[in-house]
Amino acid sequence: MKPFAKRVGEIQPSMTVEMDMLAKRLSTEGRSIWNLGVGEPNFDTPLHIREAAIKSANKGLTRYTAPSGMQNFKDAVVGKLLRENKLAYAPKQIIATSGAKQAVFNAIAAIVDEGDEVLIPVPYWVTYPALVNYCGGTPVFLECTAENNFRLKAEQISKAITPKTKAIILNSPCNPTGVVYNYDELESFAKVISEHDLYCISDEIYEHLIYTKEANISIAVFPDMQERTILVNGLSKAYCMTGWRIGYMAAPQLLAKEIAKVQGQSTHHPSNFSQYGAIAALNGPLDSVLLMKQEFSERMYRMCEVLESIEKVHFFKPEGAFYVFANVSAYYGKKAASGAHISDSIEFCKALLDEQGVVLVPGVAFGYDACVRFSFTASLPTISVAMPKFKDFVDGVR
Numbered sequence: 001m002k003p004f005a006k007r008v009g010e011i012q013p014s015m016t017v018e019m020d021m022l023a024k025r026l027s028t029e030g031r032s033i034w035n036l037g038v039g040e041p042n043f044d045t046p047l048h049i050r051e052a053a054i055k056s057a058n059k060g061l062t063r064y065t066a067p068s069g070m071q072n073f074k075d076a077v078v079g080k081l082l083r084e085n086k087l088a089y090a091p092k093q094i095i096a097t098s099g100a101k102q103a104v105f106n107a108i109a110a111i112v113d114e115g116d117e118v119l120i121p122v123p124y125w126v127t128y129p130a131l132v133n134y135c136g137g138t139p140v141f142l143e144c145t146a147e148n149n150f151r152l153k154a155e156q157i158s159k160a161i162t163p164k165t166k167a168i169i170l171n172s173p174c175n176p177t178g179v180v181y182n183y184d185e186l187e188s189f190a191k192v193i194s195e196h197d198l199y200c201i202s203d204e205i206y207e208h209l210i211y212t213k214e215a216n217i218s219i220a221v222f223p224d225m226q227e228r229t230i231l232v233n234g235l236s237k238a239y240c241m242t243g244w245r246i247g248y249m250a251a252p253q254l255l256a257k258e259i260a261k262v263q264g265q266s267t268h269h270p271s272n273f274s275q276y277g278a279i280a281a282l283n284g285p286l287d288s289v290l291l292m293k294q295e296f297s298e299r300m301y302r303m304c305e306v307l308e309s310i311e312k313v314h315f316f317k318p319e320g321a322f323y324v325f326a327n328v329s330a331y332y333g334k335k336a337a338s339g340a341h342i343s344d345s346i347e348f349c350k351a352l353l354d355e356q357g358v359v360l361v362p363g364v365a366f367g368y369d370a371c372v373r374f375s376f377t378a379s380l381p382t383i384s385v386a387m388p389k390f391k392d393f394v395d396g397v398r
Helices: 015-028 047-058 071-085 100-111 127-134 154-160 183-195 253-264 272-283 287-308 345-356 380-395
Strands: 094-097 117-122 138-143 165-171 199-203 229-234 247-250 323-327 371-375
Touching: 015 345, 047 272, 071 094, 071 247, 071 272, 094 100, 094 253, 100 127, 100 165, 100 199, 100 229, 100 247, 100 253, 117 127, 117 154, 127 138, 138 154, 154 183, 165 183, 247 253, 287 323, 287 380, 345 371, 345 380
Parallel strands: 117 138, 117 165, 165 199, 199 229
Antiparallel strands: 094 247, 229 247, 323 371
C-alpha cells in the first residue's frame, strides 16, 4: 500500500476529545467516572431552537442552499453582529460553517501559504497549531505565563513579528485560561496588528460567558481592524448546540468570496436544520443563556473553593469561558498513592483517573505542561463529588 499523505500523518489527535472518549469507554465498562474534562454544556438546547429546526424539516426545507449558507441565516448573523457587537457587515461577508472549528480551518486555509508564520498565544486551544501546520504554515508561540495570569502583551506581538508573519489568532474569552481581554489590551493589540498589516483570526465563541463586569469587545471594532479581522463564532457553547455543528465567520468581502469557493468544493454548507435552529437562537431572547451563565458561575465558585484550599495548587480565577487552568507542577517528580510516578501533566491526569475516576485534560495539550484543565460544564452534583476526590488524590502524592 502506498503511504498516506504526510500532512495527515503529522496531525496529532485532540487530547480533549481523547480524554472524553476514554471517560465514556471506562463508564460503559462499569467504572464510576466524574468527567471534568469535556468543554460541552450539560444543558439541553433551548426549546424554541429545537422547535424551529423541527418546523423547518416538516415544511420540507431540506434542499441544498448556497455554499456560504442561507440568506436568512446570514441576515440573522448580520443583525446579531450589529446589535451585540456594534459591527456592520453585509450578508455577503458572512459564511455559515459546520461549527466554529470549521470556521477557524476555513480562515487559516484561506490566508496561510507554505512557510507563513502565524502567531499563537500560549496556552492555546488545541486545534490552532494543528490547523496551521496542516495548511503548511508555521506556528509561532507567544508564551503567556501563570505569573502574569496568562495575559498577552502587545510588546510580545511586536517582538515576534518577522517578514514571514501573516496572522495572529486571538481567543477571548480564552480556552483554556478563562482570560478576557479588556478594551485597553485589545486596543494595544490592534495597533500592532494594523501597523504590521497582519490578519487577525478572532475566535469569539465564548463571548456570552463572561463572569466579571467586563463587557465583551471584539477586536474588529478598533480602527483598521474590521478589514483585516476574520471573526469566528458559533452556537455550540452559549446555546448548547454542540451536536448541531453550526457556526459562522465574518470576513472582509474579497476574502469571504474566496472562502465560499473553498467551502463549495468541500463541505458545501452546514445542515439546513441547524441553520434554521441558529436563526431562532440569534433572533431570540438571551434568557436561557443568562440562566446558564448564572449556573456556571455557581459551579465555578464551588470548584475554585476546593482548589483554594489546596496549598500547592495555583490558579487564575477565570473571567470567562467555563474552564479553570490550574498549576499542579508541585506534584511532578513525585508518586501518587497508587505508586504511579508523576512526571508531567499527562501522567498526573492518568494517575488521577486511575485512582479517583476524575477526568481532567493535561495542560500539555494546550502548550503549557505545568497545568491541567478543569471544566465546570459538569453538573453541580458531579463537581461536588469530583473536587473532593481531586483533593484526596493530591493529598496522597508523596
